[in-house]
Amino acid sequence: MAPRIGVAFIPTLPPEALRPLARAADEHLDDLWVWEDCFKESGIASAAVALASTERVRVGLGLMPTPLRNVALTAMEVATLQRIFPGRFVPGVGHGVQPWMAQVGGRVESPMTLLEEHLTALRRLLAGEEVTVDGRYVQLDQVKLDWPPQAGELLTAGGFGPRTIELSARLTDAVLISAGQSETELRAAVARARAAAPSGRVDVVYSLVTAAGPDAQARADADLAQWGVAPEPTRVAAGSAQDIAAAIGRAADAGATTVVVQPTADLTDVADVVELVAFVGREVRPLLV
Template sequence: MTSTAGPQLGVAFVPNQPPERLRSFAQAADAAGLDELWVWEDCFKESGIATATAALAFTERIRVGVGLLPVPLRNVALVAMEIATLDRLFPGRFVAGVGHGVQEWMAQVGARVESPMTLLREYAVALRRLLAGEEVTMDGRYVRLDRVRLDWPPNRPPALMLGGAGPKSLELAGRLGDGTLLGAALGDDQVESACRIITAAAEAGSASGAGPHKIVATQIAATGPGAQRRVDAELPRWGQVAGLGIAIAGDARVFAASIRRLAEVGVTSVVIQPTEDEPDLEGLIHFLGSEVRPLLAADQ
C-alpha cells in the first residue's frame, strides 16, 4: 500500500498553548510553506471553530483543519452552518473533521450517548447532505432534522474528515468519510494497520467521490538539544512509553525518513505535533519548512 504522491506536511497547534500564541504560530506556518495547520477542540481548552477561523484570517494560503469536532457536543445543523460559512469565506482552505470525542469529556457535559457509532454514522450522513445543499429530514436515533436546508451551502461540498481509533471507527471513517484523522502517538505498525482498515473500507464504501481517501497521521516530534528527552517525556501524556520508536527526535533527515515510512503505508498527510515543553515553536516550524520539506520535495 503506497501513496502515489508525496505526503502533505503540516503542524498542529495543540491547545496546551494559550490562544494568544496562535497568531505568530499560524503566520510562521504560512510563511514556512507548510501545507496544513491543524487545530484541536479539546475539552475544556479551546474552541476548534473559533481557533480555525482566527488562523484562516491570520494567514494567506495554508489550509487549516480542525481535528476534530466532537459530534455529541455539537448539533449537526450548527456544524454544517459553520463549515459552509468558513468554506465560502476561505474557499478551499478549511478542512473539517468530526468524531466521537473523548467519552469521559462527553459525560462531563451531559452529552455522552449510548451508541457513539450510531451517532457518528447518522451525523456523517446528515452533514454530507446538508453541505451538498439538500433539504434534509431525518428521524434517527440521535440525529433529528425537519426540512433543514442551508441558505448558503458551500459552492462545492468540501471533503469531510472523520476521526477514529478502534477498528470499527476506522472502518466507518473509511466508508463514510473523504478522509480519516488518526490519533497521536501511534507507532508505525499501528499506523499501517489503521491504513489497511481504512483503505479497504474506502474502496468498498460510499463516500462522496471527492478524490482518493486522505489519511492524516500526527507525529509528536522534537529537534535540537534534548530532543529525545523531550519526546520521551511527552509520550506518557498520550498513553505511550518511551523506547518503542514512537515519535520523532532528531535532525531533518530523521524527520524525513519517518514521514516517508508513513507515506509508504498509505498516509497522505503528516502533521508534526510539538512537545508541550517545546522551547521555540516558531523555530520548529521554520525547521520544518526550510530543512524537512526540501528533503521530501526531492523525492517527488
C-alpha cells in the same frame, strides 16, 4: 511522493499564540491543524482566526466532538468558513474524549451510532440537500442550508479504534489517525481505511509527535507517556533534520498523505513552536522526495 506537511496548534498553547503560529505555517508548510479539546479552545473559532490570518495554508480542524454539537449548527459553521475561504478549510468530526463528554452531560450510549448519524446528516446538509431524519440521536425536520459550500469541499473524521477508522473512510473524504502509532500500527490502520473506502482510496492525515535537538527522543517519549503509550522509535519523529525527515518518510510510506507535526507539550512558548515550524520547513522538507 512526498506528503503534505502541516503543524498542529496544540491546546497547551494559549489562544493568543495561534496567529503567529498560523503565519509561520503559511510561510513554511502546507497545513495548520487546530483542535477542539475540552475545555481549551473552540475549534471553529480557532479555524476562523487561522484562516483570516493567512493567505494560502490549508486549515484543518481535528476534531469537533459530535456529542457537543447539533449537526445543523456544525453544518452552518462549516459552510460559512468554506464559502469565505474556498478550498482552505477541512473540518473534521469525531467521538470526543468520553470522560469530557460525560462532564458536559453529552456522553451517549453508542458513540458509533451518533457519529454515523451525525456524519450522514452533515454530508447531506453540506451538499445543499433538505434533510429530514429521525435517528437515535440526530433529529432534523426539513433542514436545508441557505448557503451551502461549493462542490468539492472536504470533510473528514477519525480517531483511534478500527471501527471508527472504517466508518470515517466510508463516509468522508479523509481519515484522521491519532498520534502515537507505530509504523506497523499505522500501516494496518491505513489498510483498514482503504478497504472501507468506497473507491478503495482515501486520504490519511496522521499526527506525528515531533521534537528536535539532543534531548528530542526523551521529550517525545514523555509526550506519549502522558497518554499511556509505550515508547517505540517509529511512534515519534525526534532528533536531527535527517531523523525527522526519515520519520515523516516512514509515515508516508505507510500511507499517510498528510503528516502533521505535533509539537511536544513542553513547548509552552509560541516562539519555540514557530522555530520548530521554520526548522521543518527549511531543513526537513528539502530532504523529502
